[in-house]
Amino acid sequence: MKIFPKTLLIVVSIAVIPLLIALLIAYSIAEKTLTEHILRELEAIAHIQEHRVEDGILRLKERLDLVRSRVPALVAIERFYETGEKAQQDIAISALAGAKAAIDEIKIISILSMNGRVVASTDSALHDKDFSKEEFFVSGSHGYYLDSFAFSNTGEVVMNLACPVEYQGRRLGVLVIESSPDAITALTRDYTGLGKTGEALLARKNKDGNVLYITPLRFDRDAALKRTVPWGKAAKPIVQALLKQESVLEDELDYRGEHVFAATRHIKETDWGLVVKMDRAEVFNPLEQMRYLFISLVVVTAILVVLVAFLVSGKVVKPIVQLSSVAGKISEGDLLLRAEVTSGDEIGELQQYFNKMTDDLTAANAFLDQKVKDRTAELFEVNRSLILEVQERMEAERKLLHDEARLKVLLDIAQFRSKDIQEMLDFTLHEVIRLSRSRIGYIYFYDEQKQEFTLNSWSKDVMTQCLVMEKKTCYELGKTGIWGEAVRQRKPIMLNDFPASHSLKKGYPEGHVPLLKYLTVPVFREDRIVAVVAVANKETDYTEDDVKELTIIMDAVWQIVERQEAERELARYATALERSNKELEQFAYVASHDLQEPLRKIASFTELLSSRYRGKLLDEKADTFMEFIVDGARRMQRLINDLLTFSRVMTQGREFTKTDCNLVLSKVLQDLDLSIRENNAAISCGTLPVVIADQTQMAQLFQNLIGNAIKYHGEDQPRVEISAELKGQDWQFSITDNGIGIAQEFYDRIFVLFQRLHAKTEYTGTGIGLAVCKKIVERHRGKIWVESAPGRGSTFFFTIPASMSSERQT
Ligand code: ADP
Numbered sequence: 001m002k003i004f005p006k007t008l009l010i011v012v013s014i015a016v017i018p019l020l021i022a023l024l025i026a027y028s029i030a031e032k033t034l035t036e037h038i039l040r041e042l043e044a045i046a047h048i049q050e051h052r053v054e055d056g057i058l059r060l061k062e063r064l065d066l067v068r069s070r071v072p073a074l075v076a077i078e079r080f081y082e083t084g085e086k087a088q089q090d091i092a093i094s095a096l097a098g099a100k101a102a103i104d105e106i107k108i109i110s111i112l113s114m115n116g117r118v119v120a121s122t123d124s125a126l127h128d129k130d131f132s133k134e135e136f137f138v139s140g141s142h143g144y145y146l147d148s149f150a151f152s153n154t155g156e157v158v159m160n161l162a163c164p165v166e167y168q169g170r171r172l173g174v175l176v177i178e179s180s181p182d183a184i185t186a187l188t189r190d191y192t193g194l195g196k197t198g199e200a201l202l203a204r205k206n207k208d209g210n211v212l213y214i215t216p217l218r219f220d221r222d223a224a225l226k227r228t229v230p231w232g233k234a235a236k237p238i239v240q241a242l243l244k245q246e247s248v249l250e251d252e253l254d255y256r257g258e259h260v261f262a263a264t265r266h267i268k269e270t271d272w273g274l275v276v277k278m279d280r281a282e283v284f285n286p287l288e289q290m291r292y293l294f295i296s297l298v299v300v301t302a303i304l305v306v307l308v309a310f311l312v313s314g315k316v317v318k319p320i321v322q323l324s325s326v327a328g329k330i331s332e333g334d335l336l337l338r339a340e341v342t343s344g345d346e347i348g349e350l351q352q353y354f355n356k357m358t359d360d361l362t363a364a365n366a367f368l369d370q371k372v373k374d375r376t377a378e379l380f381e382v383n384r385s386l387i388l389e390v391q392e393r394m395e396a397e398r399k400l401l402h403d404e405a406r407l408k409v410l411l412d413i414a415q416f417r418s419k420d421i422q423e424m425l426d427f428t429l430h431e432v433i434r435l436s437r438s439r440i441g442y443i444y445f446y447d448e449q450k451q452e453f454t455l456n457s458w459s460k461d462v463m464t465q466c467l468v469m470e471k472k473t474c475y476e477l478g479k480t481g482i483w484g485e486a487v488r489q490r491k492p493i494m495l496n497d498f499p500a501s502h503s504l505k506k507g508y509p510e511g512h513v514p515l516l517k518y519l520t521v522p523v524f525r526e527d528r529i530v531a532v533v534a535v536a537n538k539e540t541d542y543t544e545d546d547v548k549e550l551t552i553i554m555d556a557v558w559q560i561v562e563r564q565e566a567e568r569e570l571a572r573y574a575t576a577l578e579r580s581n582k583e584l585e586q587f588a589y590v591a592s593h594d595l596q597e598p599l600r601k602i603a604s605f606t607e608l609l610s611s612r613y614r615g616k617l618l619d620e621k622a623d624t625f626m627e628f629i630v631d632g633a634r635r636m637q638r639l640i641n642d643l644l645t646f647s648r649v650m651t652q653g654r655e656f657t658k659t660d661c662n663l664v665l666s667k668v669l670q671d672l673d674l675s676i677r678e679n680n681a682a683i684s685c686g687t688l689p690v691v692i693a694d695q696t697q698m699a700q701l702f703q704n705l706i707g708n709a710i711k712y713h714g715e716d717q718p719r720v721e722i723s724a725e726l727k728g729q730d731w732q733f734s735i736t737d738n739g740i741g742i743a744q745e746f747y748d749r750i751f752v753l754f755q756r757l758h759a760k761t762e763y764t765g766t767g768i769g770l771a772v773c774k775k776i777v778e779r780h781r782g783k784i785w786v787e788s789a790p791g792r793g794s795t796f797f798f799t800i801p802a803s804m805s806s807e808r809q810t
Contacts, residue, residue, distance in 0.1 A: 003324075004317045011309035016302045023294040031287055038261050038283045039248045045193055046263035046276040049200045056183040057269050060146050064163045067099045067109055068175045074167040077111055077119060081172070092120040107158060108178035111165055112137055119173060131176070136162040140174045147204065147270045149181060149214050149225050157181055157216075157224050181215075185224070188215040197258075198278035203238050204271060205231075211238055214272065219256060229255065237262035241273030251280060319347045323354055335362045402435075406549060409435055410556050421561055422456065428557045429457045429533070435553070436546050438535035440513060444475075445531050446487055446522075451477040453484070456531070483520055486532050492521040492551070496541040517542055521550045523558055530558065589647040592640040599640065603633035635760075642768035646753065649697065649775040656780075659695045661688035661702075661733075665722060668702040672710070681710045685722035689731050691800045697776045702735075704769040705796050709737035711763060714791065730782065730799040738793040747786050773798070 068074075073095030080088035096109040100122045110121035116132020131137045139145035140162020148160035158178050165175045188200050199218035206212040211234040217223040231239070236252045241264035249262045254277055262277035281288075319342045326339045338358060339351040409431040416427050425443050433441045444453040455473040477484050482502065485493045495502065498515040519542040520534035533554050538546070610626040665685060669676070676683060683706070691698075702722070709720045721736045742750060742757065749755045751774045756767035770784075777784040777798045788794030 003320060004313060007313040007317050008306065008309050011313065012302060012305050015305035015309075016298060019301055020298055023298060027287070027291060027294060030290060031284070034283060034287055035250060035261070038278065039250065039263070041193060042198075042261055042263040042276050042278060043248055045198075045200065046265050046274065049187055049276055050265040050267065050274055052187040053184060053202065053267050053272070053274060054269065056187065057146055057267070059183050060159070060161050060179065061144055061163075063103060063106065063179065064144060064161050064175060064177060066103070067096070067106075067177060068163060068165050070095050070099050071167075073099070073111070073120070074165065074172060077165075077172050078167050078170065080119065081113075089120055093122065093124075096120055097122050105180040105182055106177055107152065107180060110176045110178075111173050112176055113173045114141075114171065116174075123178075134160075136160040136176060137174055140164065140176065147272070151225065152178065157185075159184070181224075185215045191218070194276070194278055195282050197260075197282040198276070200274065200276045201238070202267075202272050202274055203242065204273065205242055210234075211242065211273075213255075217255065227255075237264055237275045237277055238273050240264045241266055241275050242271075254279075315343075316347065319343070319351060323347075323351060327354070330358055330361075335365060402549075405435060406553065409553060413553075413557055414560050421565070424561060424564070425457045425557070428553070432533065432550060432553055433535055436519075436535050436542075436549065437538050437540075438519075439537035441533065441535040443531055443533045446477075446529050448528050448530075453477065453480065453487075453532070482518075483532070483534060486520040486522045486534075487529055490522060490529065492519065492547045494519045494542050494547060498536075519546055519550065521547060521554060523554045525558060525562070585647050585650055588643055589651055592644040592647065595640050596637070596644075599633055599636055603630055603637060606630050606633060639766050639768075642766045642772070645700070646768050646772050646775065649772060649779060653779055654694045654696055656692045656694055658690060659693045659698050660690045661698065661724065664695060664698045665702055668699050668706060671703065672706060675707065675710055679710050679713060679718050681713070681718040681720060683720045683722070686724065688722070688724045688733070689726075689802075691731060691802075693780055693800060694776075697779070701773050701776050701798065704773050705735040705798075708769060709735055709739060709794075709796075711765070712737070712739040712794075714738065714740050714793075726802060727799070729802055731802050732797060732799050734795050734797050736793065736795040741790040741792045741794050742786060742788040743790050744788075747788075750786065751784065 073092045076088045076090075076092035076095060079085065080092060092111070096111070100106045100109050108121060108123040108126065110123070110126055111119050112131055113119045116130055116134075116137050118126045118129045118131065121127060136145050136148040139148075141164055143163065145162040146159070148162065150158055150160055152158040159181045161177045161179055162174050165172045184202070188202060190200070191198060194200070197218075201213060201217055202215045203211050203213045206228065208228075209231055211229045211231060212225065213220075213223045213227045215224050217227070220227060229235075235255045237249055237254065237260070240247065240249070244266040246265050247263070249260075249264070251259055252262055254260045254262070259280040260277040261280060261283055262275055265274040265276075266272075267274055319339075322342075323339050326337050329337050335358065338355045341348050341351045341355070412431065413424070413428055416424055429441050429443050433439070442455065443457040445456050446453055453475040475484075477487055480487075482493065482495070495518045498518045513536075515536050517538050518534065518536045519538075520532055522529045523531040523533060531554070533550060535542075535546075535550065606626055606629045610623065610630065614623055665688060669683060675681070706720055706722065710718050716738055719738045722733070723736075724731050724733045726732075746757055750757065751770045753771040754767040755771075756763075756765055758765075773796075774784050777800075780800050782799040782801065784796070784798040786794055786796050
């Protein structure tokens with residue numbers, strides 16, 4: 001809903017609704033008050049009327065009493081009864097006439113005899129008339145009878161009042177007075193306090209049990225004694241009154257069917273019902289007017305309020321509506337619009353603030369626009385540099401990929417296992433062509449001395465496409481065309497427009513694969529050119545990158561080629577060496593084994609000769625010579641034994657088993673016991689590990705090293721220490737002595753077979769012991785070395801891989 005109708009509605013609601021409520025409350029209070037008032041009023045009137053009726057009845061009674069106390073008439077009647085004299089009757093009649101004249105309302109006075117016949121009457125027409133059947137006679141014989149409304153001869157409503165007549169204790173008959181009913185009915189004509197519709201009415205039940213109105217009604221003047229209503233259909237107020245219920249009724253229908261307020265009374269004396277009533281319409285007439293007044297008030301107020309609201313909200317709302325429309329247009333983007341400042345009040349202020357806000361908004365917008373422009377420019381710049389960066393990265397990536405590809409090629413070449421160089425270079429050429437995106441290529445060996453090219457490798461395409469009849473594989477440098485330039489100029493040659501004329505071109509033979517782009521690079525080893533490689537017919541131009549790439553790859557390939565050559569050579573040597581070693585070992589074994597026997601014979605027979613024939617057969621010299629022979633043979637035996645031991649290290653080595661070095665050592669020390677005691681050597685050893693080894697050879701190893709440590713002692717008492725420690729993957733054993741020591745230059749020599757540092761006269765020995773040790777250690781995949789200084793003792797170290805050991809035993 002728009003603000004204007006909303007404001008209007010609110011203002012009207014605020015103004016009219018409370019008024020409406022106030023008026024409704026006032027109306028209901030008025031209605032209630034009026035109802036209470038009228039009911040009180042009717043009650044009061046009913047009370048008065050009741051008294052008046054009762055008063056009227058009293059007066060009727062008094063009237064009867066007044067007449068029946070007229071003694072002359074009574075006397076005349078008595079006498080008439082006694083005498084039957086007409087004169088007496090006349091006296092009585094005139095006496096009655098006198099009574100009648102005294103009271104206006106009395107119309108006829110009659111005295112009826114005990115049998116109901118008129119004895120004397122002011123109306124001569126009634127003379128001797130028989131009323132014995134009439135109710136007023138029957139009831140009047142017993143007491144006052146007042147309830148006898150009837151029509152007179154003239155058709156008027158009259159009352160027949162009756163009561164018994166006595167004189168001096170004698171019953172004379174019944175006095176009947178036909179009287180005007182005014183004493184009763186007059187009161188019903190009194191409408192004081194009852195407005196235009198109010199009235200008091202009397203009714204009684206007739207013989208049939210129906211309701212009979214006995215007084216004229218305000219709206220039915222002829223109703224008296226004529227209007228009968230069946231009991232069931234009678235108006236409720238009169239029925240209530242006849243039922244002796246005295247109360248007030250707020251809203252009941254009367255005999256006309258109108259809504260009335262009523263008060264009911266019951267007249268005991270005559271058993272009449274009295275109703276005092278008044279139309280609700282009349283009672284509420286002022287209220288009705290008040291209602292119209294109220295409604296008019298509300299309507300007028302509403303109209304006024306609407307008018308005022310219209311005016312006020314027009315003043316207040318119009319600028320707001322205008323402001324809203326301006327705001328709407330501004331929100332659509334028209335920032336130049338401004339609200340019109342219509343007043344100096346808060347709305348005016350609001351319009352001013354709004355305009356200020358719009359100004360600020362325009363300024364902020366402009367600022368933002370500028371910001372956005374600046375930022376866009378910045379972003380554009382960033383974007384541009386990002387694109388550049390991306391391009392650079394892509395280029396770098398491409399290069400990286402290319403480098404990777406090149407690396408892969410190098411790796412592939414390095415890992416390429418081939419029987420000969422030819423195969424290797426074929427593979428290289430293939431990869432080089434692929435990497436440089438060329439179509440064809442070749443590799444030529446070059447011999448600098450002969451100045452000759454020998455074809456090594458042609459790309460397959462060239463072979464299939466080349467239709468030269470005699471394909472040469474050997475070229476002299478002097479006869480080559482442009483492709484020899486790489487050698488002549490000792491630098492790469494690049495031609496990206498091969499078909500163009502070139503001074504260096506000699507043309508190629510008929511049928512040669514047509515060349516479009518061409519690149520050839522010399523391969524240098526140190527300063528020598530050893531080959532040339534060429535690629536051709538790349539789709540795009542060759543660049544320095546291609547040159548670099550080709551150079552790098554070929555350089556690397558050549559290194560690999562050379563290394564592989566060297567490896568092959570080495571392998572050849574190694575195989576030859578192994579074979580000769582084996583042969584040597586075999587020979588040493590066989591020789592030493594086979595030599596033992598004859599040597600033993602020489603030694604034993606020479607000893608025999610010496611012992612049998614010493615001083616007998618030969619001279620002293622011959623004895624000395626024989627001693628020499630025996631000594632030589634003994635030494636030779638030792639030598640051969642040692643040699644045999646050496647050769648057995650490899651040929652007769654045992655399986656590796658779990659070997660507790662502590663046990664091995666204690667066995668060795670037992671064997672060396674004599675030597676230890678002779679030399680007074682002090683041996684100390686730490687805990688040694690359990691290793692997987694050849695137990696016998698381990699014993700041999702310890703024996704040789706400890707034996708040497710004791711043998712090569714100095715002046716001091718020999719002290720030998722044996723220990724082991726875990727170093728990385730290996731157990732490192734050490735045998736330290738305080739002996740004569742070894743100069744550093746002999747560290748390696750002493751492990752070579754037959755190498756000794758002393759004359760046999762100084763220290764006995766064959767120079768095989770350490771060579772045996774080396775062989776044993778190497779068989780166990782360990783190392784042996786010495787650290788020493790002359791005069792300061794030596795330490796011999798050897799390692800046994802720990803993977804060959806089990807847990808250390810303590
Ligand atoms: P041999 O002891 O039979 O001469 P070896 O092969 O055992 O032969 O030793 C080679 C040489 O190494 C010895 O001649 C000796 O000069 C030197 N050598 C070995 N062990 C020691 C040691 N513990 N102290 C000093 N020199 C040693």
